[in-house]
Amino acid sequence: MGAADPRPSVVVSHVDIVYRVYAGGRSGGSGERRGVRTVHAVKDVSFVAHHGESIGVIGRNGSGKSTLLRTVAGLxxxxxxxxxxxGTPSLLGVNAVLVKQLSGARNIYIGAQALGLSKAEVDEIYDEIVEFSEIGDAIHLPMSTYSSGMAARLRFAISTAATPPVLVIDEALATGDAHFRARSQERIEKLRGQAGTVFLVSHSAATIRAMCDRALWLDQGELVMDGPVDEVVDAYAAAAERSLGAGGPVEPEVPGVERWKGRTRFHTSALVSRQGTPDRCDTVVLASGADLALALSAVPAATTVGAPVLLTSSKRLMKVTAAEVERLGARRVVLLGDAGVVDEDVADALRESGVAVERVEEGDAESVSVALLDDLDASSGVDTVYLVPGEDPMAALSAVLTARPGRDRVLLVGPEGVRDAHVEALRRIAPARVVVVADAEDVAEADLAPLRELATEGVERWLSPTPVQAAAEAADGLAAEAVGVVFVASSQPESVGDAVTGAAVAALANAPILLVDRDEVPSATHAQLERLAPSHVVLLGGEMAVAPAVRQSLAGYLRQGGPGRGESEGDVDL
Amino acid sequence: MSPGPALSVEEARALARRHGLTSLSARPGLGRYLAELWRRRQFVLTLSAAQGAAQYEKNRLGHLWAVFNPALLIVSYFLVFGLLLRTDRGVDNFIAFLSIGVVLFGVTASVLTSGAKAISNNLGLVRALRFPRAALPVSVSLTELYTSWPAFALLLLLTPLTGEALSWHWLLFPVAVLLQMLQLTGLALVLARLVNASRDLANFIPLAVRLMRYTSGVFFSISVFADRFPELVGQVLTYQPFALQLELGRQALLEEHPVTPLSWLVSLGWAVLLLVVGTVVFWRGEGTYGRG
Structure with missing residues (x-):
């Protein structure tokens, strides 16, 4: 926290901001009711900011934060x-795109000169701006082709290159990956060191705490509190909790980034299936939520018959699960494991609802995963078979995310290694390649010898893959133009359950699935999101699996509107 | 900690003044506004050049279209008005007459159309950066100048081919273009403010442009037709700025149209009037642009 220079940099005195909105009555009815509504967005706000201060502005949606800061920026x-x-303050808004139809390079000149720099000065810092924005060669493409994360980075680089005396940042840091966030934080510190003043609007109390030494709390346009950041943020958080009661904070909606979550992994599973499988499915695979490796290993095989994989409680058929099976119109449910894995009550409840239940009850999980291939008639035309230790759901996740729909399968191997059942199954399947996702301790080298004769292209080991990396590499094979929706799941072991049904839905939809950490977008995932620039993101799992701030930042990768919206230029009509 | 007692308005004002802060709430005086605009002249030039270049970048033939477009337009006007409707009465060199009309009015139509949308087409800039907003309508004119020089070059090549002799008054052509641009800049400033205040008005712009296209003598000689009307109507048709813009271009390039000082003086008057009115009107709206 730098000692604040006593010299004021911004003086706001008794400011009121009223603006008019043109309300077009869109909702039904005959005559459109069009009226002008006035909004009193900011009410009698006064404060003095000093050189070297970094001031966070918090408040609920619609509390007037952004409006106030647009005024502070002189807009x-x-x-x-x-x-x-x-001097001339600089506003870094999350939605400003400068001139969309022009290249990033041209926008650098336009933006920096509008901020008051001369052409010669821009020439000097041009390279630095490009380098900082990490946009690379795309700098010569029109900004309409940028993802909003790229556009935000470029704006940040432009706005801060000129070292403005007052920098106003409106949520811009929510976009971009951890790496860029760290670099921009550094730059903001530098700016404050040079006696600049930084204002930051953010939903995230953590961001404000990390970056500011003072905070303003606005509520319904009024300044409720102004003081040291921790005091203000604590008071705001306490008030937010009180007003929301026991329900906990409500996550703000993020347009374009949906979250599919349920109270439990079973609720999540049923919901993901309902949202992601619009059509009827003849077959549904039902797996116990207690054995996620087995559930995951069923995904590639289930995909071959177009079946979603649902998680069920092992004790009873939950209402959501039953409802989803019914909605899917399934005639056949394949139940993984014997009565010890999924209770007979579950099978009975299913039969009562009129579906045929087929149990795959070949003893342990490994045998079940092998037998399932026959059951689903999924043992022909296989390219690669992944062998995954049955007690390692993360390895199973890596394998499932890597497996190409229709072409690859995943089988579990137990602690005693490759068994006769495996060899037999592989002989029948005759895959081109076998990949063992385990080291020599889990699957001994000697076990691989019989497999080598079966796989025409050999057997290889894939040692300790990380699911994040595996998902990113699998997505790398997809052309960006072919991708609309991208599924995003948690990379945490305790949240694997949320990914099971999602992996099946994504495979059926031929959409990529990427993983994020609870509080961060890892760099491999960041690179893929940036490249794919999805039109829509579906987040699998709740706030404990993927934090709201990450959901916010995912919005930064969304593809921006269509290409150019300018009408035909010339007017040569008669 | 409550916000504490705020400084009174006077105290705040004194504090700001003591530390040399500039006011962001008050609209700057006209003088300071223009000085600020002048300081951003490089920005205006950069923006104009970039938008000009972007116009043709999408096409494979690129800038060649800056010549093809007016050339094709001249041909089609000639087919319709020269051969079919025969509006060439009283005009000896109709091809050159028509070409000047089509090219110069094309500039007018384009500046008025995009000038009206100068703010709404640049909301990204307006919402992100603080600069005198007059830079936007002004850059519309400059963009047009930037993209039109191939068409002007076409005129200067085409005219001698139609049998016109080179003469000293060709040097007046740039002056005619300059006066036209000044008038159009003034109009763009007015239109930009009107359309910003009410988007609906934008719908009238194409209509108004079309009306002017038909009445300003693009493809017929006003002096030939004006005789049929009462004196006053004839004068209005002749001395309204759009007709004068074309007339000045023709006086500069065509022998048939002798250079008449009165036309140039009236046109200069229009330029001053429109520019002053446009600047003041636009400046008074500063602070409302891009709001809501």
Whole structure:
């Protein structure tokens, strides 16, 4: 925390901001009710900011934060009251795109010159801006082709390159990966060191705590509190909790980034299936939520018959699960494991609802995973078979995410290694390749010898893959143009359950699935998201699996609107 | 900690003044506004050049279209008005007459159309950066100048081919273009403010442009037709700025149209009037642009 210079950099005195919105009555009815509504967005706000200060602005949606800061940036004059500032403040809004149809390079010149730099000065810092924005050769493409994360990085680089005396940042840091966030944080610190003043609007209390030394709390346009960041943020958090009661904080909606979550992994599973499988399915695979490796290993085989994989409680058939099986219109349910794995009550409840139940009850999980191939008639035309230790759901996740729909399968191997059943199954399947996702301790070298004769292209080991990396590499094979929706799941072992049904749904939809950490987008995932620029992201699992801040930042990768919206230029009509 | 008692308006004002802060709430005086605009002249030039270049970048033939477009338009006008409707009465060199009309009015139509949308087409800039907004309508004119020089070059090549002799008054052509651009900039400033205040008005712009296209003598000689109308109507048709823009271009390039000082003086008057009115009108709206 730098000692604040006592010299003021911004003086805001009794500012009121009222703006008019043109309300077009869109909802039904005959005559469209069009009226002008006035919104009193900011009410009698006063404060003085000093050089070297970094001020966070918090408040609920619609509390007037952004409106106030647009005025501080000199973009919207207040309706009454006065604002003074040192020099020309620079606003870094999350939605500003400068001139969309022009290249990033041209926008650098336009933006920096609008901020008051001369052409020669821009020439000097041009390379630095490009380098900082990490946009690379795309700098010569029109900005309309950028993902919003790229656009945000470029804006950040432009706005801060000129070392503005007052920098106003509106949620811009929510976009971009951890790496870029760290670099921009550094740059903001530098700016403050040079006696600049930084304002930051953010939903995230953590971001404000990390980056600011002072905070303003706005509620319904009024300044409720102004003081040291921790005091203000604590008070705000306490008030937010009180007003929301026991329900806990409500996550803000993020357009374009849906979250599919349920109370338990079973609820999540049923919901993901309902949202992601619009059509009827003849066959449904039902797996116990207690053995996720087995459930995951069933996904590639189930995909071959177009079957979703649902998780069920092993004790009873939950209502959501029953409802989803019924909605899917399944005639056949394949139940993984014997009565010890999934209770007979579950099978009975299913039979009562009128579906045929086929249990795959070949003893332990490994045998079940092998037998399932026959059961689903999924043992022909196989390219690669992944052998995964049955007690390692993360290895299973890596394998499932890597397996190509229709062509690859995943089989479990137990602690005693490759068994006769495996060899027999592989002989029948005759895959081109076998990949053992385990080291020599889990699957001994000697076990591989009989397999080598079966796989025409050999047997290889894949040692300790990380699911994040595996998912990113699998997505790398997809052309960006072919991808609309991208599924995102948690990379955490305790949240694997949320990914099971999602993996099946994604495979059926031929959509990529990528993994994120609870609080961060890992760099491999970041690179793929950036490349794919999805039009839509589906997040699998709740806030404990993937934090709201990450959901916010995922919005930064969304493809921006269609290409150019300018109408035909010339007007040569008669 | 409560926000504490806020400084009174006077105290705040004194504090700001003591530390040399500039006011962001008050609209700057006209003088300071223009000085600020002048300081951003490089920005205006960069923006104009970039938008000009972007116009043709999408096409494979690129800037060649800056010549093809007016050339094809001249041909089609000639087919319709020269051969079919025969509006060439009283005009000796109709091809050159028509070409000047088509090219110069094309500039007018384009500046008025995009000038009206100068703010709404650049909301990204307006919402992100603080600069005198007049830079946007002004850059519309400059963009047009930037993209039109191939068409002007076409005129200067085509005219001698139609039998016109080179003469000293060709040097007046740039002056005619300059006056036209000044008038159009003034109009763009006015239109940009009007359309910003009410988007609906944008719907009238194409209509108005079309009306002017038919009445300003693009493809017929006003002096020939004006005789049929009462004196006043004839004068209005002749001395309204759009007709004068074409007339000045023709006086510069065509022998048939002798250079008449009165036309140039009236046109200069229009340029000053429109530019002053446009600047003041636009400046008074500063602070409302891009709101809501």
């Amino acid at each position: 919207v004059p207040p309706t009454s009251g006065e604002v003074w500032a040192d």
